[in-house]
Amino acid sequence: MLDTTLTDQTQAFLDSFGRALEAGDIDAATGMFLDDCYWRDLVTFTWNIKTMEGKPQVADMLRHQLASTKPTGWALAEGELPSEDGGVTTAWISFETAVARGYGLIRLKEGKIWTLLTTMVELKGHEEPKGFARPLGAKHGAGKHRTTWLEERQKEEAELGYKTQPYCVIIGGGQGGIALGARLRQLGVPTIIVEKNDRPGDSWRNRYKSLCLHDPVWYDHLPYIKFPENWPIFSPKDKIGDWLEMYTKVMELNYWTRTTAKSASYDEATGEWTVVVDRDGEEVVLKPRQLVMATGMSGKARMPDFPGMERFKGDQHHSSQHPGPDRYRGKKAVVVGSNNSAHDICAALWENDVDVTMVQRSSTHIVRSDTLMEVGLGALYSEEAVANGVTTEKADLIFASLPYRILHEFQIPAYAEMKKRDAAFYEGLEKAGFWLDWGDDDSGLFMKYLRRGSGYYIDIGASQLIIDGEIKLKRGQVVEVDETGVILDDGTHLDADVIVYATGYNSMNGWVADLMGQDTADRLGKCWGLGSDTTKDPGPWEGEERNMWKPTQVPALWMHGGNLHQSRHYSQFLSLQIKARMEGIPTPVYGLQEVHHLS
Numbered sequence: 001m002l003d004t005t006l007t008d009q010t011q012a013f014l015d016s017f018g019r020a021l022e023a024g025d026i027d028a029a030t031g032m033f034l035d036d037c038y039w040r041d042l043v044t045f046t047w048n049i050k051t052m053e054g055k056p057q058v059a060d061m062l063r064h065q066l067a068s069t070k071p072t073g074w075a076l077a078e079g080e081l082p083s084e085d086g087g088v089t090t091a092w093i094s095f096e097t098a099v100a101r102g103y104g105l106i107r108l109k110e111g112k113i114w115t116l117l118t119t120m121v122e123l124k125g126h127e128e129p130k131g132f133a134r135p136l137g138a139k140h141g142a143g144k145h146r147t148t149w150l151e152e153r154q155k156e157e158a159e160l161g162y163k164t165q166p167y168c169v170i171i172g173g174g175q176g177g178i179a180l181g182a183r184l185r186q187l188g189v190p191t192i193i194v195e196k197n198d199r200p201g202d203s204w205r206n207r208y209k210s211l212c213l214h215d216p217v218w219y220d221h222l223p224y225i226k227f228p229e230n231w232p233i234f235s236p237k238d239k240i241g242d243w244l245e246m247y248t249k250v251m252e253l254n255y256w257t258r259t260t261a262k263s264a265s266y267d268e269a270t271g272e273w274t275v276v277v278d279r280d281g282e283e284v285v286l287k288p289r290q291l292v293m294a295t296g297m298s299g300k301a302r303m304p305d306f307p308g309m310e311r312f313k314g315d316q317h318h319s320s321q322h323p324g325p326d327r328y329r330g331k332k333a334v335v336v337g338s339n340n341s342a343h344d345i346c347a348a349l350w351e352n353d354v355d356v357t358m359v360q361r362s363s364t365h366i367v368r369s370d371t372l373m374e375v376g377l378g379a380l381y382s383e384e385a386v387a388n389g390v391t392t393e394k395a396d397l398i399f400a401s402l403p404y405r406i407l408h409e410f411q412i413p414a415y416a417e418m419k420k421r422d423a424a425f426y427e428g429l430e431k432a433g434f435w436l437d438w439g440d441d442d443s444g445l446f447m448k449y450l451r452r453g454s455g456y457y458i459d460i461g462a463s464q465l466i467i468d469g470e471i472k473l474k475r476g477q478v479v480e481v482d483e484t485g486v487i488l489d490d491g492t493h494l495d496a497d498v499i500v501y502a503t504g505y506n507s508m509n510g511w512v513a514d515l516m517g518q519d520t521a522d523r524l525g526k527c528w529g530l531g532s533d534t535t536k537d538p539g540p541w542e543g544e545e546r547n548m549w550k551p552t553q554v555p556a557l558w559m560h561g562g563n564l565h566q567s568r569h570y571s572q573f574l575s576l577q578i579k580a581r582m583e584g585i586p587t588p589v590y591g592l593q594e595v596h597h598l599s
Contacts, residue, residue, distance in 0.1 A: 009089075011075065013111075014075060017029060017074055020032065021066060021071050021074075022070075024067070026059055026063060027059075029062060034055075034109060034114050036054070036114070037054060037115070038115045038116070039113075040116070041117075041118045042400065045069050045118060046589070047587040048591055049544050049545075049570075050543075050591045051403050053405055065588065065590050068588055069097045071097050073094070073095050076094075077094045077103065078094070088108070089107065090107050090108075091105070092104070092105055095118070096124075099123055100120045102118055102121055103397070105117045105398065117401035119573070123580060126579060126583060128187060129186070137149070157254060160192060161192055164190070165286065165288065166190045166192045167578075168191040169288040169290075169292070170194065171515070172294035172295040173255055174195075174204075174294065175564050176561050177193045178222070178255075178567075180575060181253045182223050182224060183574075185253060187576075191254060192254045193254065193255045194260075195256065196258070197258070198257055198258055200245040201243070201245040202241065204238070204241040204244065208341075208348060209237075210324070210347065212237065213235045214340065215563060215564065216234065217233050217234075218395075221564075222568055223571060223572070225251075259279040260277060260278045261277050262278055262283075263276045263515060264276070264515045266291075266554070266555060272287050275288065275291065289556060289581070292574070293557070293559050293560070296508070296561055300514075303503065304336070304478070304503050306478050307480045307481070309481045311482055312483060314496055315328075315498040317501070318501050318503070320505075322341075325345075325348045325352035328498050329352050330354070332485075333346075333496060335357070335502055336359045336361070336478060336501050337359070338364045338435075342500075343459070343462035344462065345502060346358050346462055350465055357471075357474055358471055358472070359474050359476065359488070360434065360474070362455075363435040363436060363437035364437065364457055365438055365445060366456070367418055368459045369458050371421055376415075376418070396565070396568070404544065407447065408441055408443035411443040411446055412443050412444075414444070415439075418444070428467040440535055445458070450545070451537035452528075452529060453505075453528055454504050474494065476489050477489040507527050507528065508527040521599075522598050523553050523595070524595070525553065526597040526598060526599055527545075527561075528548065548560070548561065549571075551592055558574060
């Protein structure tokens with residue numbers, strides 16, 4: 001009876017909210033929000049990825065967008081019941097706009113909206129051909145000179161980019177480009193993915209041989225095809241590479257390997273890009289309407305410029321170019337840096353009998369993988385979550401429904417629990433001289449990732465090697481490199497046959513500068529970060545990831561990247577934005593992001 005009452009009450013609230021919106025009564029609709037409220041919209045109302053914080057921002061968005069959005073049909077999602085916990089009612093909802101169908105999550109507190117997530121599921125009249133609408137495949141009946149599926153695919157591959165032009169070009173064929181390419185394929189958007197490597201998946205295969213995903217399998221599915229139920233929890237890099245290659249083939253992506261983009265320019269008068277690529281030695285000019293940079297969240301490798309580097313007689317390289325430990329057996333290595341890659345590389349070198357020293361230049365957040373899975377991810381991404389009905393898609397939306405402004409408040413207690421559980425582990429690290437932190441506000445790994453994309457290590461074994469002294473540790477700054485090693489600011493000289501610079505990456509707009517010029521990169525601005533005014537994430541507050549998966553100040557240029565979770569989740573919303581433009585559907589963007597930082 002209680003469930004029925006809660007269901008009736010929640011539906012009655014949605015009915016009232018819907019009536020206010022349909023009547024254009026913005027004051028009444030805004031009055032149904034708490035003063036301290038958040039409305040996160042993924043494309044449906046704003047044609048943007050945008051969070052409105054507080055009633056004035058909600059009202060402003062509705063004044064600009066309500067008349068064109070025309071929302072209707074607010075209802076509890078089919079098969080879902082609202083729940084109540086601690087005075088907060090949470091409910092899955094569905095609704096429609098003039099051009100799309102939407103889905104979302106609402107939290108009510110004190111009879112008003114505390115958080116609202118609205119997401120675009122599909123464009124009306126342009127739904128993906130799935131379920132009852134899936135293609136037949138076989139050609140029943142008889143007809144002369146019919147083509148087979150293979151012949152049609154071969155024709156498309158031969159002609160797209162030559163006789164016919166793609167509507168969209170994606171530069172970068174890693175997991176981001178592949179996930180987005182799959183979404184666009186299902187929406188019927190002619191797309192070419194440009195990749196410099198020999199095979200799909202090489203962006204993983206070519207990394208150091210010990211690399212594994214540090215995120216668990218439930219977090220890492222691609223769109224449409226989930227990993228099998230017997231897939232390992234943590235995927236080795238070459239296994240991921242093979243999966244991406246298989247996925248690219250079975251999802252019928254137009255994927256150009258051994259192809260390098262040389263230049264790109266946009267003609268605002270014609271609304272057309274000119275993208276010049278070298279395809280295995282042949283120059284090809286592509287003329288897409290939309291251009292996506294999917295060259296990796298991390299951007300270009302940040303190679304330091306220490307005095308004397310040119311004098312070093314050994315091998316030195318950035319961690320992204322690290323070949324693995326085999327050639328350094330019995331030698332001495334110095335790894336500059338103390339984040340994920342540095343730990344992974346140090347551990348692999350130690351395992352292969354290399355005398356390895358880690359140079360820690362700044363504090364690092366460490367969390368044990370097992371504890372992170374149990375405390376940090378278990379409720380959303382785990383076998384237990386799946387058993388409890390939390391699908392990957394639901395987990396993505398639950399995570400997306402927590403506004404970035406308050407997300408750290410939910411993270412702080414989780415990381416406090418991890419700190420408590422693994423107290424002896426952290427004591428051991430500090431005794432070894434390791435410089436630990438928990439983020440600027442003790443909010444831990446996810447906030448560090450969202451704010452700056454660096455500054456952490458998910459421990460899968462290297463930390464114990466540091467505790468035991470097997471991986472040597474030196475804290476300090478590198479002041480010089482000489483012929484035989486590294487000199488630190490306390491005068492210490494570290495002998496080295498190889499120096500690995502695990503020094504991170506610059507903003508993604510560095511790729512834009514290379515391809516389109518510095519002026520375009522500056523017009524775009526820095527990518528990634530929330531404007532939290534914490535370390536390496538300068539303010540002002542922006543409330544969403546800078547320039548990611550949404551319209552930018554450069555027309556028809558999109559930035560796509562992140563981990564496997566983000567590549568999967570946000571590719572849905574980026575593909576719908578691109579599809580709408582291809583079909584000529586009006587897309588009035590609300591709250592186009594201003595540029596506050598150039599890099």
